[in-house]
Amino acid sequence: MVSISTDSTRLGNPPLPWTKHDTMWMLGLFGTAIGAGTLFLPINAGLGGFWPLAVMAVIAFPMTYLAHRGLCRFILSSSKPGSDITEVVTEHFGATAGKLITLLYFFTILPILLIYGVGLTNTVQSFMVHQLGMVPPPRILLSLGLILGLMAVIKLGEQMVVRVMSWLVYPFVLVLMGIGLYLAPDWNGAILEQAPTAGQFSLTLWLSIPALVFSFNHSPAISRFVVAQQNQYGEEAEAQTTRIEKYAVVMMVLVVMFFVFSCVFSLTPQELADAKAQNISILSYLGNKFDNPLMALLTPAVAFVAITKSFFGHYLGAREGLNGLISQQLRSQGKSVNLKAINSFSALFMVAAVWIAATLNPSILGMIESLCGPIIAALLFIMPMYAIRKVPAMRKYAGQPGNVVVLFIGSVAMSAILYSLLSL
Numbered sequence: 538m539v540s541i542s543t544d545s546t547r548l549g550n551p552p553l554p555w556t557k558h559d560t561m562w563m564l565g566l567f568g569t570a571i572g573a574g575t576l577f578l579p580i581n582a583g584l585g586g587f588w589p590l591a592v593m594a595v596i597a598f599p600m601t602y603l604a605h606r607g608l609c610r611f612i613l614s615s616s617k618p619g620s621d622i623t624e625v626v627t628e629h630f631g632a633t634a635g636k637l638i639t640l641l642y643f644f645t646i647l648p649i650l651l652i653y654g655v656g657l658t659n660t661v662q663s664f665m666v667h668q669l670g671m672v673p674p675p676r677i678l679l680s681l682g683l684i685l686g687l688m689a690v691i692k693l694g695e696q697m698v699v700r701v702m703s704w705l706v707y708p709f710v711l712v713l714m715g716i717g718l719y720l721a722p723d724w725n726g727a728i729l730e731q732a733p734t735a736g737q738f739s740l741t742l743w744l745s746i747p748a749l750v751f752s753f754n755h756s757p758a759i760s761r762f763v764v765a766q767q768n769q770y771g772e773e774a775e776a777q778t779t780r781i782e783k784y785a786v787v788m789m790v791l792v793v794m795f796f797v798f799s800c801v802f803s804l805t806p807q808e809l810a811d812a813k814a815q816n817i818s819i820l821s822y823l824g825n826k827f828d829n830p831l832m833a834l835l836t837p838a839v840a841f842v843a844i845t846k847s848f849f850g851h852y853l854g855a856r857e858g859l860n861g862l863i864s865q866q867l868r869s870q871g872k873s874v875n876l877k878a879i880n881s882f883s884a885l886f887m888v889a890a891v892w893i894a895a896t897l898n899p900s901i902l903g904m905i906e907s908l909c910g911p912i913i914a915a916l917l918f919i920m921p922m923y924a925i926r927k928v929p930a931m932r933k934y935a936g937q938p939g940n941v942v943v944l945f946i947g948s949v950a951m952s953a954i955l956y957s958l959l960s961l
Contacts, residue, residue, distance in 0.1 A: 552780060558769055559781050562762055566785035568706035570601075570755035572847035573653055574905075575713070575793050576818035576840055581748040581902050583801035583809045585741025586731035590801060592742055593749055594794050600946050601753040602786040603939040607921035608756060609778045612763040614930040619767060621760040623861070626920075629928045636865055641916055643858030646757070647890070648908040650855050652901050653848040654891035657683055659817045659898070660844060664837040667825045680895035684888055687848060705846050710792060712839050716823070717799035719832070724802040731806060746946060747910020747953045748902065753789055756917045757854050816901055818844070852887065859883045911954040918947025 582590050608622075615625045623642070627635030658680045665671040673679055733741065766774040766781070800819050801809070804826075812822040820843075824836035860883055864874045922944045925931045934940070 553770070553773060553777055558765075559777065562765065563781050563785045563788070564706075566755050566758055566762060566782065567710075567788050569758040569850075570753050570785075570789050571706060571710060571713075571792065572850075573656060573818070573840075573844040574649075574752040574754070574847070575796065576820050576843055577656075577901055577905065578748055578752040578793065579797045579800035579819045580809055580812050580822075581745055581905070582797055583728060583804070584806065584813065585737070585745065586733050586806070587728045587801075588733065589738055589741040589745060590728075590797070593745060594790075594798075596946070597749060597753060597790045597794060598786060599939070599942055600749065601789065602783055603943045604918050604921075604947070605755065605759060605786070606779055606782055607925075607934075607940075607943055608759050608917055609763050609782060610775065610931065610934060611921040611924050611928075612760060613767070613775050613778070614924070614928060616930070619764050621764065629924060636862075638916070638920075639858060639861050639865065641912065643855060643862060645909075645912045645916055646851050646855040646858060647887075648904055648912070649751075650848065650851045650887065651891055651894035652904050652909065653844050653851065654680065654684060654895040655816070655898060655901055655904075656818060657687075657841070657844045657848065658895040659815075659901075660821050660837060660840045663815070663817050663821045663825065664841075668833050668837060676898065677896045681892055684891050684895065687845065687852075688884065688888060691849065691852065705842055709839065709843055709846070712835070713792060713796045716820070716832075716836065716839075717796045720799045720803040720823075724799070725805070726802075727805040728801055743949060744906055744953055744956065746950045747906050747914070750910045750913055750917070750946075750950050751905050752793060753786070754913050754917065755785075755789075756913065757850075813900075813902055816898060855887060856880070856883045859886065907954050911951045914947045914950035918943050918950065922947070 582593055612620070612622055612625050615628055617624070617628070620628065623635055623639050626638040658676065661683060662673045662676070662679060665673040674682075762781075763774070763778055766778045770777050800823070804812075804822075808822070808826070812819060815822065818840045820836040820840040824833050824840075827833070860876070860879050863879050863882070864876075867874050921931075922940055925934050925940060
């Protein structure tokens with residue numbers, strides 16, 4: 538069992554009083570992680586049977602907490618308080634590494650954006666067929682209409698969109714818990730009847746780790762979170778970031794794993810396989826399965842809201858990353874930077890990319906396994922552990938047992954991309 542100390546930097550002093558500021562950030566981190574990714578985890582986690590799922594439930598907290606704590610510490614290691622992740626990488630590893638991390642950050646977010654474009658199209662298409670009894674328009678037109686509709690909403694005002702989407706996280710979580718409780722009377726033991734061999738168990742667990750990383754990832758909020766704690770607490774920032782992070786992850790794990798177990802116990806392995814084959818979220822599948830008008834309407838609506846909320850957040854992050862890459866390249870060539878023109882190019886590029894992905898309808902779980910999980914793991918798990926060995930300001934964290942856990946799980950998540958390439 539890994540021992541996790543949360544207040545080691547306070548030299549035995551009692552923890553600081555918990556404030557409204559801390560609660561706001563705890564819920565903010567929680568809201569960043571809980572989104573559309575949660576709706577695909579039950580399918581991937583449950584397909585391999587009960588025992589891989591049980592192991593995932595056990596490792597979810599230490600995996601998520603230790604990795605994000607490492608990223609917090611990395612950002613706090615800067616000699617210039619208030620630096621974001623790109624600036625900290627540039628300070629410790631040089632300008633070239635700063636550009637590479639900006640590139641990696643962009644390619645962490647872009648595949649997720651593509652996933653949400655596919656998921657949104659499939660959710661609406663499934664709703665039209667099963668709940669409305671309609672023949673949906675051709676996929677190429679449906680996906681284009683949905684993407685242009687989302688872009689029109691963003692054009693109405695980004696700050697308003699971000700604010701509304703952050704508000705939606707709370708009813709979304711309540712609905713997830715409500716659906717989990719609603720499903721309880723339908724729990725069955727079908728998943729317990731699966732008895733995988735040691736090889737099947739290992740393979741299932743290996744390929745499920747990227748989905749677990751993806752579902753609990755809240756690294757896009759970590760830079761802003763750490764800077765806010767530095768401004769609020771000064772030298773006490775590390776102890777308080779660690780404390781807030783711990784409570785946020787406890788909330789994430791309890792809510793998500795309850796929802797996952799409830800979904801998995803209410804469906805059979807064959808039904809989970811059907812959901813994967815249909816390339817839809819677990820909520821869309823539940824809405825199609827249960828003969829209940831409320832569930833039939835509520836579950837697709839919640840899935841639509843969750844995917845839309847996540848799409849908006851990741852679109853803004855992806856655009857910021859692409860804008861940064863283009864601006865860095867122009868400045869290195871001595872050219873002027875026209876932010877309006879760059880914004881327009883970034884918007885057109887991402888609309889085209891999402892439209893192509895949504896039209897082609899690649900496997901969502903396949904993209905999580907082969908792209909999103911491994912790329913997130915490189916940034917979130919591997920880079921901070923590398924910094925502990927190379928950055929003097931982080932050497933004080935060397936030798937901690939949690940480092941081994943983070944490095945091992947990060948390596949497992951990244952290796953899944955090799956399996957995907959070898960399976961082609």
